[in-house]
Amino acid sequence: MKTYTNTGNKDTRSGFGAGLTELGKTHENVVALCADLIGSLKMDDFKANHPERFFQVGIAEANMIGLAAGMTIGGKIPFTGTFANFSTGRVYDQIRQSVAYSNKNVKICASHAGLTLGEDGATHQILEDIGLMKMLPGMTVINTCDYNQTKAATIAIADYEGPVYLRFGRPKVANFTAEDQKFEIGKAVQLTEGSDVTIIATGHLVWEALEAAKTLNEKGISAEVINIHTIKPLDDKAILKSVAKTKCVVTAEEHNYLGGLGESVARVLSTNQPAPQEFVATQDTFGESGTPELLMEKYGLNAEAIVKASEKVLKRK
């Protein structure tokens, strides 16, 4: 089984910051907006190097989304930065009308997504944002898995014309994808080859899926791990190809099972080649305060939960 090495824990939000720094050098039309969370979003470097292209909008997210939509008129490529909760639910109608329906080239970059924001608790831990964003016609939805991939995605979306939701997180997590990777929007990444079960994971759960695959391997179960960094448009072909072989699937995401990656995968399977599926996701609940590790354990979002779900789905084949 192919294995991956953690080159050292790093936060995905720093990958975003590093990507934005690169874009500052290479893309003169890239502008950045932030709603009073520059440090949290790691936008300090872009701000310091390009003060004329950086816009501090204050604690006013609705205005930020509208400003970004307007800035595209005349050719700018705006990147907005705030927490995932305030990037989506708080400003849904602004995104819907001024960005998505108006087809504006805005990149909505959202940190602190999911439970792993930790101690701040449920007011800040959004578990509904993938659903909210994927429902919007024309919106591309990306949830990256580590530092390197977040940096690559940040750079890649600048060259894609159209609205994008880029979701990443707060904690330091394993950094294992290639530093020089080519990020292809909408293209699944097969991480391991397997024949018994397909594990389709996104975001922080991708590393957990790899850990789970190791454990399963020791138990004689061959798992094929697929990293879905782009939830919309979804790489239907890659999913169908893998499930045609394994005949069952586990989806894993730091998100509500309603409206998330799992439901998108279920749609692809049920309309093409139905197969048993288990969902590793939160079960229609809000989060709570705690350390990221304990929260992921309590809400069943770690390697152990993926192993259990895999064993369960195997029995349903």
Next chain:
Amino acid sequence: MSNTQQLKDLTTQVRRDILRMVHKVNSGHPGGSLGCAEFFVALYKEIMDRKDSFEMDGIGEDLFFLSNGHISPVFYSVLARSGYFPVEELNTFRLIDSRLQGHPTTHEGLPGIRVASGSLGQGFSVALGAAQTKKLNKDQHLIYSLHGDGELQEGQNWEAIMYAAGNNVDNIISTIDYNGQQIDGPTDVVLPMGNLKEKFEAFGWTVVDILQGNNIEEVLKGMAVAKSKTGQGKPVCVLLHTVMGNGVDFMMHTHAWHGKAPNDEQLEIALKQNPETLGDY
């Protein structure tokens, strides 16, 4: 440059367009549209520096944003009569497969529309974003926007109004259609907004009153004053005092025609009060 009579004739024709558009589909918003006819004609025919090519790249010309998108009939009529799309297309207003949606949108590719609007309170932010891009592009042209007075009840406006002054966005002229009416009644009854002039000034804006917003000469004069106040470090607000339903006696001074179309008989009376000038579509 057009002479005043030409502008007045166009305004009358625009009123006819508005009335005929909403009557045909028995829906739409004639009240606010009629009240803003002079403003739109003045803006597109005299005030804005626009490219003749009707390109939509937003570069090298003044831009206009309509925030209160429900007054689309006046917007569509003036855009069509300014050459953005064929006047005959006004026939398709609110019909299926039309580019003239109930509320304006870029989605159908209608020239002249730069952002969707209709869900209220978003246009200030978008217009300010476009103004910031103009500055980054070192483009000296101005941004114009129009907002309903009732629309200012949406909180996002005040985020944007605060932002504009705090960031010295002085290449924008935002006009408030100050007709004192909204769907449910007079704004003072629905949600009193106090002294708007003082509010804008307290938020750091320069405010220009146009007391006769349905007198085209006064609109031209007032907008020229507003233009002279740009580039001085402060955003500029125009309080355009208008009469909802202006030009049709039974529609004036009431919220009743905010979102209601005239029936056949009412249309006939209304059109008689606004005789054909440039030719109906």
